[in-house]
Amino acid sequence: DASMLRSAPTAPPARPASRRVSPPGRKTNVRPTRAASADMGSTTRSVWEVKKTGSLSGLVRVDDARIDPPGPGEVRVKVRAIGLNFADVFSVLGLYGATPDCPFVPGLECCGVVEAIGPPDENLPEGTVVPAVAVGDSVMVVTRFGAYASAVNAPLHQCRPLPTGWTHEQGAAFLVQGLTAFYALKKLGDVRRGHTVLVHSAAGGCGLFGLGICNALGAVPIATVGSPTKVSAILERFPDMDPETIIVRERKRFGDQVEAAATAAGSTDGTCDVVMDAVMGDFFKGGWSRLARGGRYVVYGAADLTPAGDLGWNVFGWLKLGWKYVNRPMVDPTNLPGDNKSVMGFNLIWMFDKIVELGELLGGLTDLGLPAPKVGEVFTFDKLPSAIRVFQSGGTSGKVVVTLDAEDD
16 A cells, blocks of 8 residues: 555655657647757766776766757756666676766766757657656656766656655656666566565665555565664654564575565465565575565666675776676576576666657656655765765665755756
8 A cells, every 4th residue: 555655745756747759640739848948059067987997986077078959859957966876886897788888977867957958859659758848847867877967968758857845866866766666576576466575675775666666566575684774764764564574684594584574474385476686696595495486586686796896906806706706596497487486687778778668667657656765875976986985885775866066067
């Protein structure tokens, strides 16, 4: 029941006024609002750019980076907050397959104010949702890299108006992790009322969204955290959650922990119907062995394999990563029919190529009426490398956000 979600008294995100791209020759009755923006030529902005992957030392601030006028279907957004994601860490370290060639600007999401609007894009596929915005509106933006900047040009169909009462920091904490959790649980996991769902790293941004989505769908979540200090972050957000269903992970007895928590959650045989995992490593086996027949194990990350610091020329770091990789958990596909359960993996960034489906996911997420996301630690733009370092440590709860002010423009 969505009423179980607790948060500050802010309005949930509503579906934006928008137009849906129609087939050729068909008129649409709703058009996006456009304020007359001044002709805006190329200008400069501040960015954090990766010159060389492998170490945070390769992340360099550039204060005279060129930005062109917004192209067809784009808006220029003056960034006021940037949300950090684990994909940022992997891209800076050179461990992310979707990373562009150097130099590149990392970052998948931000929130800010519309400065200019480009001409309509006449080539969007049928069914694309294009929100109505005007110059001066605050918008949330999801982008395929490039968000570590004081200004971005973003496709309008990848933007959504900032809900009433939300801060820019909360807006920068919503789209990527919300979409990740929603796609994992609803699209792939097919979570339904009464399901028991194991949510790893539940005190983090994706994990908190996972718990909220489970509640909204009528499922019963089991939470895992890496340290006892994070239990309070979950209970603060979800005070009605049974503490017996919150696991402080232990490598040697994790399977037993899952069974006990699933039983406390109401499972008759101590199993889960769905697992949402961004940890993997030593903790995979305990969740997989307690996955019910017909269950779905959804993987979207591998934090247990994430280096604790820079790699670069750190031979010990590479050896440790190599050892973990060689000894990573394996599933024999030929056993899956007999086990009657499945492993699924995804990377949200590949959804950017599926424009219509991405819009449908955004609509489904906002329809849940989730409260404003929890913002954890906040850093200023000049401290962005420090923010990544703290985020990489795994000691944070909620979303780590970087803010910008007029001096960063």
